Amino acid sequence: MKTSQRILLTALTLFNRHGENGVTSVDIAMELDISPGNLYYHFKGKESMVSALMRMHEKQMQRVLVPNALDSLTAEEVMYYLYLLVDSLHVFRFFYRSPADIVEKYPLIEKPRKNILSSLHKQLSQLLTTLSHKKVLVASPSDLTLLADLLSLIITQSCQFDETNSHMDETSQRYHALSLMMVSLLPRLILSEAQQNSILEALHSHALANVTEHVPQDMFNTKE
């Protein structure tokens, strides 16, 4: 792996663990066992690392938020897809930890962040509308908008909420996010008893592992 890729991966790990505020460039250099001068050669300060990570996050989300994949999803696959969204966002969760502060500190990330959130919302709206057209989901048009808002809120904020307020590990946080979404959706979904049981069973046993890939190596091939 190239040094610039190793730097970004380490920065991401440390930012997620301690918050962006709690990590300095020197911490990142020390963790990598390189000199601050060498780090500076690749990235001129934290801002350029944060921007590079946001570009990676934007690319990653573009690959997950593909509209034409939604039509054929069954109710169970919808749950898998929602998990994939939580999981994808969770890889870059430091961006969602103190959302107002980080955008004020790095105005450059505001636009890509807005793009991600509006694509996410659009995708969720389309997903819910498709389910409603297929008569799998019972919801009025205004319910559909609110449900898309609610799912966006849960996907982007529940991990941060759990981290501040409880001591869940990362996997439990993701399943908690998924369970919060499903507790809102299930009473509106028209499912057979078998389907309902299989969904509840998967949620209960945390049995969605391996559905998703984490950040793949090729995403780190960003030139700096």
Next chain:
Amino acid sequence: MKTSQRILLTALTLFNRHGENGVTSVDIAMELDISPGNLYYHFKGKESMVSALMRMHEKQMQRVLVPNALDSLTAEEVMYYLYLLVDSLHVFRFFYRSPADIVEKYPLIEKPRKNILSSLHKQLSQLLTTLSHKKVLVASPSDLTLLADLLSLIITQSCQFDETNSHMDETSQRYHALSLMMVSLLPRLILSEAQQNSILEALHSHALANVTEHVPQDMFNTKE
């Protein structure tokens, strides 16, 4: 009003408007048209103001989170009560803007903040359990826990989410929070058509004004 009370009220207004990070002691003194020295006489820096505001917030929430009031609430009154909770928290919304960062910056507020959140969660659990016992709400025991988590998340995080992502005014943010809660609860509530319509109508027309009092004057009688 005493100077120390005026200082706290002004600090609260500015923190809510710009975030705690975006406001200095000097900004607060200037807004009040007093000297920084006079401000310092009352509060030794922002930390003591933030702590005093957290104590006020804790007191305010204790008055709203009264368990014995829950038994007699009808489904409609439950909605009013949820609005009251959103409204109460919203008065001190800067604490929920960048939740992780503010607690790290002011470790003193961590304990009262935890107390507020655990009282809130306990109250919501009890509210939902009562409704379930009265057969007004359809939910399994694990649904009840998840719904209490979900309502806590919406009450504490939706305003911040709306502020960062859209341009709603404060009133719209509160109704949005309430609508997000109701879109999750309504399919589980056993209501007559008349009750359901009156709830939807109240949500739609933002007709819950004057249910709640904002921070009353006597809360500012904190001695510093």
